[in-house]
Amino acid sequence: MVYFVGAGPGARDLITVRGMRLLEEADVVIYTGSLVDRGLLEYCRHSPEVYNSATMTLEAVIEVMEKADREHKKIVRLHTGEPSLYGAVREQMDELDRRGVCYESCPGVSACFGAAATLDLEYTLPGVTQTLIITRMEGVTTVPEKESIESLAAHNASMAIYLSAGMLEELGRRLISGGYGADTPVALVYKATHPDEKTVICTLGTLAESAEKNGISRTAVVLVGDAISHCSYERSKLYDPSFSTGYRKNDKNGDML
Numbered sequence: 488m489v490y491f492v493g494a495g496p497g498a499r500d501l502i503t504v505r506g507m508r509l510l511e512e513a514d515v516v517i518y519t520g521s522l523v524d525r526g527l528l529e530y531c532r533h534s535p536e537v538y539n540s541a542t543m544t545l546e547a548v549i550e551v552m553e554k555a556d557r558e559h560k561k562i563v564r565l566h567t568g569e570p571s572l573y574g575a576v577r578e579q580m581d582e583l584d585r586r587g588v589c590y591e592s593c594p595g596v597s598a599c600f601g602a603a604a605t606l607d608l609e610y611t612l613p614g615v616t617q618t619l620i621i622t623r624m625e626g627v628t629t630v631p632e633k634e635s636i637e638s639l640a641a642h643n644a645s646m647a648i649y650l651s652a653g654m655l656e657e658l659g660r661r662l663i664s665g666g667y668g669a670d671t672p673v674a675l676v677y678k679a680t681h682p683d684e685k686t687v688i689c690t691l692g693t694l695a696e697s698a699e700k701n702g703i704s705r706t707a708v709v710l711v712g713d714a715i716s717h718c719s720y721e722r723s724k725l726y727d728p729s730f731s732t733g734y735r736k737n738d739k740n741g742d743m744l
Contacts, residue, residue: 489552489562489588491576493569493595494523497681501601502527506593514560517548522567522706524681535563545575549582556588569597572621573649597621598708599647602676605686610645612714614721618644624651624658640665645712652677652707656695662711663691672715677707688715 490509495501502510510516510530518528520539528537536555540548548564555562570576570592583590599621603610610619620639623630639646640662651658652675663669669692677685689697691711698704714720724730731737 489556489564489583489590490593491564491566491570491574491579491590492593493597494518494527494565494567495596496568496598496601496679497524497684498601499524499526499529501596501680502530503593503595506595509561509563509593510565512561513563515551515555515562516565517543517551517562518565519567523565527565540564545578545582548579549586552579552583553586553588566595568601569595572597573623598649598676598679599710601679602647602674602686602708602710605676605679605684606674606710606715608674608710608714609717610647610712610714612717612720613723615713615719616644618642620644620646621649622646623649624654624661626650626654635665636661637665640667643667643712645714646710648709648711651709652698652703652705655698655709658709659691659694667691667711671711672713674710674715675701675703675707676710677701677703679708 492506492509507530510527511532513531513535514533515536516528516531517538517540519541521541538551552562564579566574566576580590611617620642622634622639624636636658643666648658669690671691673689673691673694675687675689675694675698685701685703687697687701687703728737
């Protein structure tokens with residue numbers, strides 16, 4: 488059996504309890520060595536075979552999985568963050584399906600949520616935005632034309648932009664072209680929740696300059712939108728004394744009943 492496990496955004500204790508227990512029981516671990524903290528392997532109890540997928544092709548990864556499965560071993564495929572986001576897991580699963588190898592998924596905490604925790608952010612502030620867009624700039628992997636940075640920027644929602652830290656001048660220009668103002672707040676979070684995490688608060692107009700000044704050109708998530716400054720938002724109706732829920736009734740004056 489293969490278990491696809493999200494390692495979380497960086498800090499070792501942000502892996503889920505389920506993910507940690509799967510590591511404890513693993514006979515084979517294939518981990519994304521370019522991003523996953525190798526210290527997570529300290530959770531393993533059985534001195535598993537360990538492979539760094541940063542140096543492997545898809546075919547090599549599948550070969551290891553298939554061989555280990557034939558030997559009735561428990562395999563953990565340890566991905567950074569949340570595997571369903573930019574994790575290239577579907578192609579692995581399809582290959583395993585062709586070979587009759589069973590697998591399960593264990594979710595993880597993605598970088599944009601680790602970054603939000605670092606900065607004490609709420610992406611969906613009432614009166615500001617109720618939408619979070621997770622996207623990326625096109626690079627080696629293309630992006631559908633209808634999902635261009637400009638078209639998504641037109642919503643003026645909160646955005647978390649992955650895999651784009653090396654193209655910040657273009658990113659800033661295209662976000663402004665799409666509809667954000669140059670003074671829109673931005674948080675640039677390098678290696679969210681890792682020990683060497685670095686955060687930079689700036690605006691779209693100063694994004695590229697701020698990144699260069701702080702030496703950030705990779706492994707960073709870009710957070711964009713007015714929710715970053717958490718100003719001028721409305722109080723949530725959920726805890727408003729004048730608002731009734733299925734668990735709390737209030738009178739017309741807003742007094743608790």
